[in-house]
Amino acid sequence: MTQRVFMVLWLLLAALKLALAVHLPLFGDEAFYWWESRWPAWSYSDLPPLTAWLIGLGSAMPGAEIAVRWPFLLLGLLLPWQVAWLARSSHGEAAAWTAGILALVLPLAFAIGVMAVPDVVMACLSVAAAHQLLVALAPPARARPWLLLGVVLGLGMLCHYRFAALPLVIALVVLMHPHGRATLRTPWPWLAALVAASTLLPLWWFNAGHDYAGLRFQLLDRHPWAWQSDGWLQLAEQALVVGPVLAWIMVATMWRLWRRRPLAGNEMTLAVLASGMWLLFFALGFVADNERFRWHWQLPAYLVALPLVAGSWSTWSQRIRTAALAVSALVIALVLAYFAAGIWPSAQGGWFDGKRFPANFSGWREVAAWQREADAGATPVIVDNFMLGAALTYYMAPERRDAVRVLDDPLNSRHGRAAQLAIWSLDEAALASQPPAPGWLLVEETARRFSDRWDWYRNLCTRFAGLRLDGVLDLFDGRKRFVRWRHDGYSTQPHCDTAALPPLGWVDQDRQVRHRGEPVLVSGWVTQAGQGIEAVDIRIEGQAPVSVSRTREAAWARQHWGELGDPAGDRLGFGVVIDTRDWAAGTYTYQVEARRPDGLVWPIGSGALRIDR
Known part of the structure; x- marks a missing residue:
């Protein structure tokens, strides 16, 4: 050659x-x-x-x-x-x-x-x-x-x-x-x-x-040596x-x-x-x-x-x-x-779903832009893990790059970054040593397993005074989701205000294929501590939205998370049968949203229906 x-x-x-x-x-x-x-x-x-x-x-x-x-x-x-x-x-x-x-x-x-x-x-x-x-x-x-x-x-x-x-x-x-x-x-x-x-x-x-933080991480903490x-x-x-x-x-x-x-x-x-x-x-x-x-x-x-x-x-x-x-x-x-999917995550067409999804590339620009729109003055931004903290610091406006602080999280320790955040006084111990100050709390919900989210949210709720849900950024059909609150300061609380907890739920069979005329079942479950859920809305591309109540038993949440405090008890499940006789062949995306009695609307999941001739 x-x-x-x-x-x-x-x-x-x-x-x-x-x-x-x-x-x-x-x-x-x-x-x-x-x-x-x-x-x-x-x-x-x-x-x-x-x-x-x-x-x-x-x-x-x-x-x-x-x-x-x-x-x-x-x-x-x-x-x-x-x-x-x-x-x-x-x-x-x-x-x-x-x-x-x-x-x-x-x-x-x-x-x-x-x-x-x-x-x-x-x-x-x-x-x-x-x-x-x-x-x-x-x-x-x-x-x-x-x-x-x-x-x-x-x-x-x-x-x-x-x-x-x-x-x-x-x-x-x-x-x-x-x-x-x-x-x-x-x-x-x-x-x-x-x-x-x-x-x-x-x-x-x-x-x-x-x-010996560096040596301890590289030689001991990250390796099982078994x-x-x-x-x-x-x-x-x-x-x-x-x-x-x-x-x-x-x-x-x-x-x-x-x-x-x-x-x-x-x-x-x-x-x-x-x-x-x-x-x-x-x-x-x-x-x-x-x-x-x-x-x-x-x-x-x-x-x-x-x-x-x-x-x-x-x-x-x-x-x-x-x-x-x-x-x-x-x-x-x-x-x-794979790199192209990192640049255009929405266009990857399911080739890189699940663990293959380029999550460590995706969403940083979008969440920083979302935070910039809401940001004002010198309000500190507290995030849940080092990766979001680093990416947000990079993509924030230069004058706001010193505003980010990071909570303790297992992800920080697993990647050897917890000690570095402590050295910089950007960790949770530094927050606890300072007088409480109002600001933002911004977390990446999808950075942790679904089964861990309920306990994690309740734990977050007891670490801030006056925690108030501000919004959610749902990206790439739910593959990346960021949740934001306002708070009155980092301060341990004896009880959790359940209104500060977002709804959590699951959508079954998020990708289905049917022939035209065959019924399609969209089902799942959703829970909300305290006030419960008023209705579940299914919004299908090009079709009128459908609202349903939770009437089905869904025991998974109680079995894994214990007492939920949801007025519906175990009847957390929803389901609706969609008539596709008048639909043209093609692929239809849909979103499932939960509506609380206080008017909050929250994304639960999304999916796609492919209708063949």
Whole structure:
């Protein structure tokens, strides 16, 4: 594969990445890293400082999301060139552009560089470290390559604690390499290790001053450190993020290399680096965090392995090579579709429903605009979790960015952000230490499981004086929902005013398909503590609204939430049969709303009816 093919693909993917970086709303974690960049520090409770520092550098430039992302976008665009450079050093000019093209079609490598996250920085530094190691292990022993290697490894340690895997594997390579063992008798590897270790001082300084919050989260709190049999799922996950055919070629290439041992020279260095990193993270997958996205952990291993694959690429048949590129390109198309759903959530057509919905991209611009419309003066805004707090701070008017405070929430702790909010005095403990002041309470209802919402709302109700429902923002057919109150101040209350609690309910079978003339049942249940529900309204696109009462028994709410205080008791259910004989074929959306006796109208759910001929 030629340099011209590489350039055409690189320009095409660069244009796609640039468009995504400009139009894609900030991911929730990106927003928090941006928030950290506004508080320069030697480290943070979730990550070392380099990501926040780069975002701070980018944010000095004008622009919206692209200002946050452009340093990471440039690094992502540099990465295929780095892989080509590494392949040229290890296997010569013929393999360089092949390796670069393989880096371009690696789906996981395409995904990074679009967002301002540490993975693209770690990927670039990992490839740079591999190249410097090749140079350092070439006789005679020289100071400069080792010192540069130490600098690269040190920068990596400032990026993420996970980067520590690379120095460990590099130490193994040096011990296995004949010239590496000889080099240990010179001062240069030890000086490189000292340079790399010196960058740990800022991390130690931060952790020692804050109860070792960063180390505790990354090494203890987020990991169960117990055997998890679903670790075997990593095999399928990794095949997907590489592309199944290309993954098979990688495995076969590594197997061939190890079978013809002893390996020597550059092939040995890259093979041990790639295999060591991959196996280390694969083993960790059986005992470490499996709740958050882990598919990207092995990316540096794949990038280092690509020169080895490129070196033997011509030995594979044309059919296999074409299949590898085509399947990986198909996976990239799926990644593009996911990012597109993040830009246009309403247009994703059900392809990314449920857990696949891009919730961490969606709704931030809309909720910030909604809050700006209601905002006035210096009224503080209290939110329920770090992600909403960070996104709201970013998308709020610049003069209001210091108004956001964050309540304690399990989500904050699970992502290592609770300690950071406490350091900034933006958490609930800081609120409790201040005199009560009136303001806004804004929460993301859909950030928690449906079964947890009743108790969560009642708990919120007892933490604020004078809590009054102000409104609801229902987005993307209920996939994101934000609720807002006014309050007289953060202050523990002995009782909950049930008028401050929003209705909660469920809609059965939110997607139905019927032939024209067949009846359609729209049913569900809804509950409201205190005053109950006056009526349930079903509003179907293009049809007259239908109002029904709650007459059916629905025991789920009482069984899971206990005594509800709803005058209807267990008769919380509603149902209405819709006559479709006069309907034209097509898809009809509908909304279900609850109407309280005090006049409040509240969205309960939505759905779609498809009528076939």
